[in-house]
Each structure stands twice: as C-alpha cells, then as structure tokens.
Amino acid sequence: MEKFGPVRVGLLGAGTVGGGTFEVLWRNQAEITRRAGRRIEIARIADLNTARAGEIAAGRAEVTDDAMSVVTDPGIDIVVELIGGYGIARKLVLAAIENGKHVVTANKALLAVHGNEIFEAASRKGVMVAFEAAVAGGIPIIKALREGLTANRIEWIAGIINGTTNFILSEMRDKGLAFDVVLAEAQRLGYAEADPTFDIEGIDAAHKATILAAIAFGIPVSFDKAYVEGITNLQAEDIRYAEQLGYRIKLLGITRRRMDNGKLRGIELRVHPTLIPAKRLLANVEGAMNAVLVKGDAVGHTLYYGKGAGAEPTGSAVVADLVDVARMLTSDPGNRVPHLAFQAEAVADLPILAIEEVETSYYLRLRVADEPGVLADITRILADAGISIDAALQREPDEGENQTDIILLTHRTIEKQAIAAIARIEALPTVLSKATRIRLEDLN
Amino acid sequence: MEKFGPVRVGLLGAGTVGGGTFEVLWRNQAEITRRAGRRIEIARIADLNTARAGEIAAGRAEVTDDAMSVVTDPGIDIVVELIGGYGIARKLVLAAIENGKHVVTANKALLAVHGNEIFEAASRKGVMVAFEAAVAGGIPIIKALREGLTANRIEWIAGIINGTTNFILSEMRDKGLAFDVVLAEAQRLGYAEADPTFDIEGIDAAHKATILAAIAFGIPVSFDKAYVEGITNLQAEDIRYAEQLGYRIKLLGITRRRMDNGKLRGIELRVHPTLIPAKRLLANVEGAMNAVLVKGDAVGHTLYYGKGAGAEPTGSAVVADLVDVARMLTSDPGNRVPHLAFQAEAVADLPILAIEEVETSYYLRLRVADEPGVLADITRILADAGISIDAALQREPDEGENQTDIILLTHRTIEKQAIAAIARIEALPTVLSKATRIRLEDLN
Numbered sequence: 001m002e003k004f005g006p007v008r009v010g011l012l013g014a015g016t017v018g019g020g021t022f023e024v025l026w027r028n029q030a031e032i033t034r035r036a037g038r039r040i041e042i043a044r045i046a047d048l049n050t051a052r053a054g055e056i057a058a059g060r061a062e063v064t065d066d067a068m069s070v071v072t073d074p075g076i077d078i079v080v081e082l083i084g085g086y087g088i089a090r091k092l093v094l095a096a097i098e099n100g101k102h103v104v105t106a107n108k109a110l111l112a113v114h115g116n117e118i119f120e121a122a123s124r125k126g127v128m129v130a131f132e133a134a135v136a137g138g139i140p141i142i143k144a145l146r147e148g149l150t151a152n153r154i155e156w157i158a159g160i161i162n163g164t165t166n167f168i169l170s171e172m173r174d175k176g177l178a179f180d181v182v183l184a185e186a187q188r189l190g191y192a193e194a195d196p197t198f199d200i201e202g203i204d205a206a207h208k209a210t211i212l213a214a215i216a217f218g219i220p221v222s223f224d225k226a227y228v229e230g231i232t233n234l235q236a237e238d239i240r241y242a243e244q245l246g247y248r249i250k251l252l253g254i255t256r257r258r259m260d261n262g263k264l265r266g267i268e269l270r271v272h273p274t275l276i277p278a279k280r281l282l283a284n285v286e287g288a289m290n291a292v293l294v295k296g297d298a299v300g301h302t303l304y305y306g307k308g309a310g311a312e313p314t315g316s317a318v319v320a321d322l323v324d325v326a327r328m329l330t331s332d333p334g335n336r337v338p339h340l341a342f343q344a345e346a347v348a349d350l351p352i353l354a355i356e357e358v359e360t361s362y363y364l365r366l367r368v369a370d371e372p373g374v375l376a377d378i379t380r381i382l383a384d385a386g387i388s389i390d391a392a393l394q395r396e397p398d399e400g401e402n403q404t405d406i407i408l409l410t411h412r413t414i415e416k417q418a419i420a421a422i423a424r425i426e427a428l429p430t431v432l433s434k435a436t437r438i439r440l441e442d443l444n
Numbered sequence: 445m446e447k448f449g450p451v452r453v454g455l456l457g458a459g460t461v462g463g464g465t466f467e468v469l470w471r472n473q474a475e476i477t478r479r480a481g482r483r484i485e486i487a488r489i490a491d492l493n494t495a496r497a498g499e500i501a502a503g504r505a506e507v508t509d510d511a512m513s514v515v516t517d518p519g520i521d522i523v524v525e526l527i528g529g530y531g532i533a534r535k536l537v538l539a540a541i542e543n544g545k546h547v548v549t550a551n552k553a554l555l556a557v558h559g560n561e562i563f564e565a566a567s568r569k570g571v572m573v574a575f576e577a578a579v580a581g582g583i584p585i586i587k588a589l590r591e592g593l594t595a596n597r598i599e600w601i602a603g604i605i606n607g608t609t610n611f612i613l614s615e616m617r618d619k620g621l622a623f624d625v626v627l628a629e630a631q632r633l634g635y636a637e638a639d640p641t642f643d644i645e646g647i648d649a650a651h652k653a654t655i656l657a658a659i660a661f662g663i664p665v666s667f668d669k670a671y672v673e674g675i676t677n678l679q680a681e682d683i684r685y686a687e688q689l690g691y692r693i694k695l696l697g698i699t700r701r702r703m704d705n706g707k708l709r710g711i712e713l714r715v716h717p718t719l720i721p722a723k724r725l726l727a728n729v730e731g732a733m734n735a736v737l738v739k740g741d742a743v744g745h746t747l748y749y750g751k752g753a754g755a756e757p758t759g760s761a762v763v764a765d766l767v768d769v770a771r772m773l774t775s776d777p778g779n780r781v782p783h784l785a786f787q788a789e790a791v792a793d794l795p796i797l798a799i800e801e802v803e804t805s806y807y808l809r810l811r812v813a814d815e816p817g818v819l820a821d822i823t824r825i826l827a828d829a830g831i832s833i834d835a836a837l838q839r840e841p842d843e844g845e846n847q848t849d850i851i852l853l854t855h856r857t858i859e860k861q862a863i864a865a866i867a868r869i870e871a872l873p874t875v876l877s878k879a880t881r882i883r884l885e886d887l888n
Contacts, residue, residue, distance in 0.1 A: 024595050024742040034662055035594045119783040129783055132592070138743035140592025146785040147591075148576070148584025150479045151468050151763030158887055217794060218478055218786030225796035238809060238880060241851045245835055247807070249882065258797060266795035268802050275807045275853075275884035281725055281749060282887060293887060298468040299582035299760040302750035305725060306743060316743035319595030328780055336772055336780075339563040339573055341590040342662030350661060351710035352669035353702060358712050363691070363719050365682060391689055407685045409719075436682060438693065440719035443602055443726060443737060 006039035007326045010070035010101075011061075012092055013082035014047035017106055017133070019056045020311025021080065021318045026060065032319065034346035035338070036326040040319075042080075046070045071096040078325055080318060081105040090114050097121045097129070102329075104321040106133035106314055112207035115214070115221035128328065130321035135208040136161050136290045138313030139306040140320065145215045145294065152296030154216040156256035158274075161208040163288035163308045164199035165231050165251040167191045169273075170286045173239050173248065179232060191288055201230035202251060202271040209253030212292070213269050217257060222269075229272035247275040248283040281305075356416040361390070361440040364408045366425065367433035370397045374430045375406060381428075385421035387413045403432060409440060450483035451770045454514035454545075455505075456536055457526035458491035461550055461577070463500045464755025465524065465762045470504065476763065478790035479782070480770040484763075486524075490514045515540040522769055524762060525549040534558050541565045541573070546773075548765040550577035550758055556651035559658070559665035572772065574765035579652040580605050580734045582757030583750040584764065589659045589738065596740030598660040600700035602718075605652040607732035607752045608643035609675050609695040611635045613717075614730045617683050617692065623676060635732055645674035646695060646715040653697030656736070657713045661701060666713075673716035691719040692727040725749075800860040805834070805884040808852045810869065811877035814841045818874045819850060825872075829865035831857045847876060853884060 011018055022042055025032065033039050042060075046067040047053035053063040064070065071079050071092050079096040081103060083089040089110050094117075096103050103122070105111070111118065111134055122129045132142045136159065145154070160166050164186060171182040183200065186192035198204045206228040214221045231251050242249050256268040276283050281303055285291040290308025295301055307313035327336050338344060368374045379389060390409040397404040410418070422435045455462055466486055469476065477483050486504075490511040491497035497507040508514065515523050515536050523540040525547060527533040533554050538561075540547050547566070549555070555562065555578055566573045576586045580603065589598070604610050608630060615626040627644065630636035642648045650672040658665045675695050686693050700712040720727050725747055729735040734752025739745055751757035771780050782788060812818045823833060837851040854862070866879045 020742075028595060028597050028742070031597055031662075032594060115784075119788070122783060123788045138740075139746055140588050143587060143592045144584050146781050147768060148587045148764055149760065150476060150767040150785075151472060151760040153472050153475055158885060213796075215785035218475075218784065218790060218792050219794050219796075220791055221784075222796055227799035227802070234882075235880065237849075238807070238882060241809060241837065241849070242807060242882075245807075245837060245851065245853060247853075247884065252885070254885065258803065264794070266797040266801075269796050270799060270802060273882050275805075275882055276887055280887055281728060284725060284728065296582075296760065297472070298464075298756040298763075300751045300757055302583055302748070304746070304748060306746035312742040313744055316593065316595040316740065319742075320592055323594040324591060324781075337590050337768075339566060340559075340662065340664075341594075341659035344563070344567045346662060347664055348662050350663050350708070352657075352663075352666055352713050353710040355671035355714060357710075358671070358714060359702065361719075363682070363686060363689075365685060393685065393689060405681075405685070407689065409689060409691075436679065438678075438682060438686075438717050438719055440691065441602060441696070441698065443720055443724055 004038040004330055006041045007077050007329060008041060008043045008075055009078045009080055009322060010044045010046065010073060010076040011042050011080045011082065012046050012067045012070060013084070014045055014049065014053035014056050015082060016311045017314045017318065018082045020315030021082070022056050024312055024315040025319050032323060034342045036323045037330055037343045038326055040322050040326050043076065044070050044073065067092050068095065071101060072099050076101060077329070078102045078104060078322060081107055084109065086110055086113055093118055094121055097125050097127055100125055100127060102128045102325045104130045104318055104325065106318060108134040108204070108207040108211060112210040112221055112223040128325055130324060132321050133314050133317035135211055136292055137306065137308040137310065138316040139290060139292065139304045139308065140317070141292045141304050142215065144304055145212065149294065149296050149299060152298045154257065155295040155297060156254065157212050157216055157292060157294050158282065159212065159253045159292035160250055160282065160285050160290055161253045161292065161308060162199055162205040162251060163290055164192045164196065166285065167288045169231065169249060169251065172236055173243065176236055178236050179234055200232055202228045205251060205253045206271040209255055209269060209271055212253065213255035213267060216255060217267055219267060225269060227270040227272070231273055234273055242275050246278050248278050249273050249275055250283065358415045359412050360415065361412050361442070362410045362418055363438040363440050364410070364422065365436040366406045366431055367403055368406050369430040369432060370402050370404050371430055377428055377430065378406065378425050381421055381424045382410065385417050387411065387418060387421055448482040448774055450485045451521050451773060452485060452487045452519055453522045453524055453766060454488045454490065454517060454520040455486050455524045455526065456490050456511045456514060457528070458489055458493065458497035458500050459526060460755045461758045461762065462526045464759030465526070466500050468756055468759040469763050476767060478786045480767045481774055481787045482770055484766050484770050487520065488514050488517065511536050512539065515545060516543050520545060521773070522546045522548060522766060525551055528553065530554055530557055537562055538565055541569050541571055544569055544571060546572045546769045548574045548762055548769065550762060552578040552651040552655060556654040556665055556667040572769055574768060576765050577758050577761035579655055580736055581750065581752040581754065582760040583734060583736065583748045583752065584761070585736045585748050586659065588748055589656065593738065593740050593743060596742045598701065599739040599741060600698065601656050601660055601736060601738050602726065603656065603697045603736035604694055604726065604729050604734050605697045605736065605752060606643055606649040606695060607734055608636045608640065610729065611732045613675065613693060613695065616680060617687065620680055622680050623678055644676055646672045649695060649697045650715040653699055653713060653715055656697065657699035657711060660699060661711055663711060669713060671714040671716070675717055678717055686719050690722050692722050693717050693719055694727065802859045803856050804859065805856050805886065806854045806862055807882040807884050808854070808866070809880040810850045810875055811847060812850050813874040813876060814846050814848050815874055821872055821874065822850065822869050825865055825868045826854065829861050831855065831862060831865055
C-alpha cells in the first residue's frame with residue numbers, strides 16, 4: 001500500500017516527551033502508516049545524555065550526542081525539537097530550517113519569544129514548522145484554530161492551559177488548603193517541578209496564550225506584551241468566598257479582540273487568576289486537565305478538553321504533526337487527508353457487532369411485590385449469569401401499597417446474557433412488570 | 445497579497461444552512477481571504493425555490509433552479525451540497541465528482557448510507573469530499589479525528605450528537621415533565637421539527653455515529669449495521685431514579701473497538717439512551733449543545749463541545765472545509781496551512797493592550813470596620829467611577845470582633861478606572877486593609 005518511502009525523522013531531546021513520542025509512533029506504527037500513507041520512522045535521536053537516548057532507542061534508532069549532525073543530515077526529512085528553552089533549541093531549529101528540514105516542536109517558550117524569526121525563516125525556505133504539542137498537550141487546539149474555525153472572526157479565547165496550576169487550585173478548593181501546602185503536595189506527586197516558577201507565576205500559560213493570540217487574530221507573537229500574573233498570592237478564603245457567590249477561581253490565559261464603540265481597539269493578552277461562573281464547563285475542568293474555550297462569531301462557543309501534558313498526550317500531538325507533514329510531502333494533494341482518515345487502500349472491513357454482542361452496563365427498573373426475598377431472588381439470577389451488581393435502590397412502598405420499585409445498576413456484561421437473565425427475572429412470581437432496561441456507560 | 449485568483453463555489457440548496465454559509469463567507473470575507481490565501485466566492489446558488497435562493501444571493505451571486513447546470517459548470521471549482529436526503533443529493537454529488545469538482549457537504553444521511561460509493565468515485569477522480577458540517581455542526585470533530593488524533597489507536601467515542609434529543613432530555617430532567625409534553629414544547633420553540641422522527645428515534649445520531657466509526661477505525665461506512673434506539677420510551681421516573689443514583693440519561697452515539705481477551709473482536713456501533721455518571725463533563729452538556737468524547741490510547745480522553753446545529757455554526761464548518769480545499773488548491777504545499785493561521789503577508793500588527801486598558805469584571809475583598817454606612821461609602825465611590833456592582837456579600841463579624849469582610853463583584857470596567865476607584869476606597873478610614881482584587885470573566 002505504500003506508494004512512497006518512509007519519512008525519516010531526527011529527534012532532538014530524549015526526555016519525557018521524546019520517549020512518549022518514540023513509544024507512540026512505534027506502538028501504533030501500522031495504524032499511523034494506514035493514515036499517513038507512508039511510514040514515519042525516527043531514524044536518529046540526539047541528546048547530550050546518550051545513555052538516556054539509548055534507552056529510548058533500544059536499538060531501533062541511531063543515537064548521537066551531536067544534534068547539529070542531525071539537523072544537517074541529508075537523510076533526515078523532519079526534525080523534531082523537544083529540547084526546550086530559547087538557547088540551543090533556537091539555534092538548532094534555525095539550522096534545521098536553513099537545511100530545508102520541516103520542523104515539529106513542542107517548545108512554547110521558543111515560539112512565544114522567537115516565533116516571528118522562526119516562521120519567517122521557514123516561509124523563506126518553504127518548510128513547515130508545526131507546533132500542535134506547544135499548547136495544551138494532546139488537545140488539537142492549534143489545528144482547531146488554524147483550520148477548524150477559519151470561517152470565524154475569533155472574538156476571544158479563555159483557556160486553562162497549565163495543568164500544574166489547575167491541579168493546585170483544584171486541591172486548594174477541594175481540601176480548603178493553603179497554596180504552599182498544596183504546592184508541596186503537587187511537587188511530591190510530580191505535578192509540579194522542583195523549581196515551579198514557570199508554572200505558578202503564569203509564565204508557561206502566557207507563552208501558550210501568546211501563541212493562541214497570534215493564530216486567532218493574525219498578529220505576530222509578542223510575549224513581551226503579555227500581562228502575566230500567577231497564583232502565588234491566592235488566599236484560600238478568596239476561593240471560599242468565590243464559591244459562596246457561585247464562582248470558581250481558575251488561572252486563565254485570555255486573549256480578546258477588544259472593540260470600543262464598534263471600533264477595533266486592539267488585542268487583550270493576559271494570564272491571571274480569574275473568577276468564572278461555577279456552572280460553566282470550564283469551571284468544572286479539574287486536576288491537571290486542560291481546556292480551551294473559543295468564541296467565534298459564526299460558531300459561537302466551542303470547547304476543547306484533554307490532557308495538557310505528559311509523555312504520551314504530548315507525544316500524540318507531536319506525531320499528529322508528523323503525519324500532517326508526511327501527508328503534505330506526498331505528491332497526491334487531492335487526497336492529502338484521506339476521506340475516511342485512513343488511506344483508501346488501507347480501509348479494513350472489521351465486523352460491526354450485532355447489539356446482542358455488545359458489552360455494556362445496565363440500569364434495570366422492576367415493579368415487585370413488597371415481600372422478603374425478592375431482591376435476593378433477582379440478584380441470584382444475575383449472579384448465576386455472571387452479572388455483578390454495582391448499586392441497588394429499593395423504594396419504600398407508598399402508603400397502603402404492597403408493591404414497590406427495585407432499581408439495579410449492573411457491571412459490564414454481554415447484552416444477550418443480560419437479556420436472558422432479565423427474562424428469568426421477569427418470570428419470577430414476585431416480579432410484577434416487564435423490566436425497564438437502559439444501558440449505562442461509565443466513560444472512564 | 446492574493447497570488448491566486450478566487451476559488452469559485454456553486455451552492456446547492458438555499459435553506460437555513462445555505463443562508464448561514466453565504467452570510468458567514470460574505471461577512472468574514474476579508475479575514476477568510478487572509479487565512480486561505482485566496483478569495484472564496486459563491487458564484488452560483490441553485491434551488492428549485494429560486495425566490496428563496498434570490499433572498500440569500502441578494503444580487504451577490506447568480507441564482508438558478510437547475511442544480512445540474514452548476515455541477516457541470518466549468519467555471520465552478522467546488523460544489524457545496526446542502527440539499528439533504530439520499531435522492532437528488534446523491535445524483536448531484538456524483539455528477540459533481542465526475543465533472544472534477546471538489547465537494548463539500550453537510551449531508552450525514554447521504555454519507556452514512558452512500559459514503560463508500562461517493563468516496564470511491566472521489567478517489568478515482570482525485571477530488572476532495574469534505575464533510576465537517578455533517579457531524580456535530582460547528583465543532584471541528586472530523587478534523588480532530590482525521591488529523592488531530594492520527595497518532596492514536598482510537599478506543600471509543602461517545603457523543604451527544606443530536607441537539608433536539610439533548611434539549612428534550614435536559615428539559616425532562618430539569619422540569620420533571622413527560623416526553624410528549626417536552627416534545628411539543630421543543631416543536632413550539634423550533635428545536636424539534638414538525639416530523640421529529642429522524643431526531644427522536646435516533647436515526648440522525650446514528651448517521652453521525654456511523655461516520656465517526658468509519659474515520660476512527662478505518663472501516664467503510666455501514667449505517668445498516670448500526671443499532672438505533674431513540675428516546676420515545678423514556679419515562680420521567682427513570683430520569684429521576686438515575687439522578688438519585690448519581691447518573692444522567694443522555695442519547696449517546698457510541699462506537700468502540702471491542703477487545704475480548706486481548707483480541708480485536710469487532711466494532712460496536714450503537715445509539716441509545718445511556719446513563720452516564722453525573723460528574724462527567726459530558727453529563728453536563730445541556731440543552732441543544734453537542735459534545736463528543738474520544739478515548740485514544742496515547743492522548744487519553746479528549747472532549748469537543750459546541751453548537752451542533754443552526755445556520756451559522758453549521759455554515760462555520762462548511763466554510764472551514766472550503767478554506768481547506770482552497771489552501772490545498774494553491775501550488776504552495778510547504779505553506780498549505782500558514783504557520784500563524786493567516787498568510788504571512790497578511791499578518792496584522794494590531795496593538796496588544798496594556799493591562800491598564802483591559803476591560804474585565806472584578807472580585808474585591810475588603811477588611812472593614814463593622815460600622816453603618818461602610819458599604820454605602822464604598823459603593824458610592826464605585827458608582828462615581830462608573831463601575832456598577834453585580835453582587836455583594838457582607839459577612840457577620842465573628843463573635844467579639846468589630847471588623848468584617850465585604851466582598852463585591854463588579855460589572856465590566858476598564859482596569860485603570862478600577863485601580864483608581866480602589867485607591868479611593870482604600871483611603872476610607874473604615875477600610876482597614878488593602879483590597880484583594882481578582883479579575884472575573886463571565887465567559888458568556
């Protein structure tokens with residue numbers, strides 16, 4: 001099925017995200033190839049710590065401590081930069097571009113500060129610089145803004161785009177604890193780094209908000225003009241008062257097209273703790289999760305939610321960028337993105353299961369005689385069918401009634417087994433009605 | 445800035461979505477051109493009801509009752525099919541493809557039933573068939589699955605993908621009303637059609653779930669194998685019992701890669717009322733909104749939320765597809781999607797406003813003497829500064845204390861005005877501390 005040879009990737013930086021990227025690409029190689037139309041292979045991994053790089057490669061890629069040799073390697077098509085920071089990363093990215101490589105990066109700091117220089121160089125050389133992983137980890141928010149919402153005049157964006165601070169704020173609210181106490185806990189659990197400054201002072205969120213502002217409004221990246229306020233001064237009592245008033249406090253990255261009397265005044269770009277109504281979905285994004293709410297003039301509100309950090313969620317975004325580049329590199333523009341996501345010749349005719357073969361949980365409601373042993377009879381039938389019970393609710397009969405409702409929630413089972421067991425239950429003399437049966441999914 | 449001439453579009457079907465598409469494209473023409481790199485213009489509108497088409501066109505496009513003349517017109521690059529149904533729409537889409545036109549369609553029924561035939565014809569002719577608008581309206585879920593999550597083995601998808609039924613279920617739960625009563629209300633409000641069968645019997649959701657299954661798992665569309673159960677038999681008491689047990693009932697489209705003992709058994713594809721834990725974000729998607737939850741092996745859970753229907757939200761997706769095609773049609777593949785979403789030469793240097801110029805609302809906490817008139821003094825200062833108050837909370841002083849906290853929520857104002865007013869408030873002799881000030885956004 002592969003009309004084209006593999007795309008060869010050089011990976012710079014063998015840290016957490018580098019490992020996640022390699023692992024995801026390796027594990028899902030077959031499926032990714034079916035989507036991309038050609039194999040994507042990480043041929044070389046560069047890290048000063050070659051032992052660390054070697055652990056990731058495990059003999060499946062060449063390891064080097066010389067990153068510059070990767071970005072100048074004529075055999076490399078795409079350079080993935082996962083080093084971070086503004087120093088060597090900038091030099092390597094610019095060198096990769098000069099050498100005609102496409103670049104994929106997760107480096108929000110680099111793009112927020114030096115993005116204009118980098119994108120200009122890339123346009124000059126006609127190469128792509130893809131950066132889905134730079135904002136909100138695995139959530140495809142860059143793609144949504146650059147491609148999914150192109151019809152819209154974007155009015156504003158408000159995002160929970162730093163998982164560390166969202167974890168801390170969630171814990172402060174849940175447990176009524178002070179900032180310092182929760183920060184120490186977050187560090188112990190690995191949700192906050194030993195030096196948490198970038199996260200808790202809002203700098204990381206501001207890097208990401210800067211990138212979102214640029215692609216939402218068509219302006220250059222300008223991190224130096226962002227207003228940045230972290231969460232270090234937040235008091236537990238303010239979280240409590242906010243709660244009483246129907247609000248929650250989140251660290252938001254906000255950017256907004258500001259109109260004054262119908263005239264465009266400029267762009268707001270700011271990161272700060274923010275009260276938001278508790279009923280909004282965004283207010284209910286808890287723990288280390290990320291979510292971005294976008295208001296467009298045509299589409300209205302859309303929200304994008306998922307894991308904003310971590311090896312595989314971030315690796316998911318890096319690999320998606322690699323697939324984008326690989327698809328673009330094929331000479332088949334009419335079918336750049338295959339209609340059904342997978343290349344036409346790679347579509348698989350997997351069976352669609354009949355509903356009787358489906359696996360799910362159930363809510364069952366039964367009208368029963370109010371007699372001892374009824375529930376025991378029912379649960380025995382379910383147990384005999386291998387169906388275990390997650391919760392049961394038996395109503396007191398109404399005054400003067402000798403009937404009542406029993407409600408059961410089951411664990412997962414195959415539908416035909418549930419149907420057979422329910423038929424036996426309905427045959428019990430103490431069961432006075434057909435069962436009402438509604439499927440249940442935990443979605444976890 | 446336009447290196448290429450305009451892309452010429454023929455629009456088939458002058459209904460609600462046709463009007464929304466035309467309006468969005470016209471209103472945001474300048475911004476869309478900055479993103480697409482070339483102008484996208486609806487040159488012709490076809491509808492048997494030419495009066496209706498004429499109202500949309502208003503002299504800005506040619507109107508015809510002969511749709512076939514549009515799909516065979518050598519001057520047309522892209523055909524947008526918004527007629528709906530399987531009959532004439534299928535014939536016109538296939539004719540457009542045979543004539544080498546790219547096709548954009550919002551027609552989920554057509555794709556769920558005849559998609560394999562249509563995509564095969566399109567691949568043969570090397571044209572795109574784009575269908576973002578076919579599932580979940582303005583939410584870019586097709587793009588997320590086909591491009592954003594390509595690194596993942598998709599495990600399952602569960603979506604609220606029919607707004608009518610979600611509105612009905614939300615109302616049944618909120619108001620404890622029976623299905624029939626709420627359906628009549630939904631029809632009166634325009635959330636349900638005069639013949640609501642397609643929605644309430646789950647058929648519309650099953651069309652969409654069929655498309656999602658195909659692009660998630662790389663299988664052909666196979667609507668005939670989907671299990672479809674609507675909401676017409678749902679009892680108000682089951683919604684109530686579910687609530688007591690910590691669940692909500694939603695009509696979900698579910699598709700899942702079913703593994704049995706580590707072996708791929710097949711694909712589940714089903715639409716039915718489903719209990720889901722009340723704490724899940726998906727359970728809190730209310731009214732006519734849509735949301736799709738996707739579980740990928742690398743990215744974990746991601747969720748996409750927004751308006752699933754309506755003229756402009758659906759038009760937003762249609763126009764996004766047009767931009768995709770327009771970008772693909774340019775001969776500049778290295779810059780197919782511009783780095784910063786807008787074409788490099790169209791980036792605008794809008795001012796980023798200083799934080800003092802930002803407009804926002806505030807939470808203010810003040811430590812005050814427990815004396816009469818304190819709140820009046822404070823609110824007068826705010827009123828003089830043109831800052832109105834949304835809510836106030838004054839705590840009873842603790843036993844034996846003669847101080848207390850006042851918390852105020854303000855309406856929107858410019859930050860420098862808030863700062864000046866707060867300075868005056870802090871100068872009051874009855875105000876005993878610096879104000880704690882946290883910004884507040886309603887996000888509405």
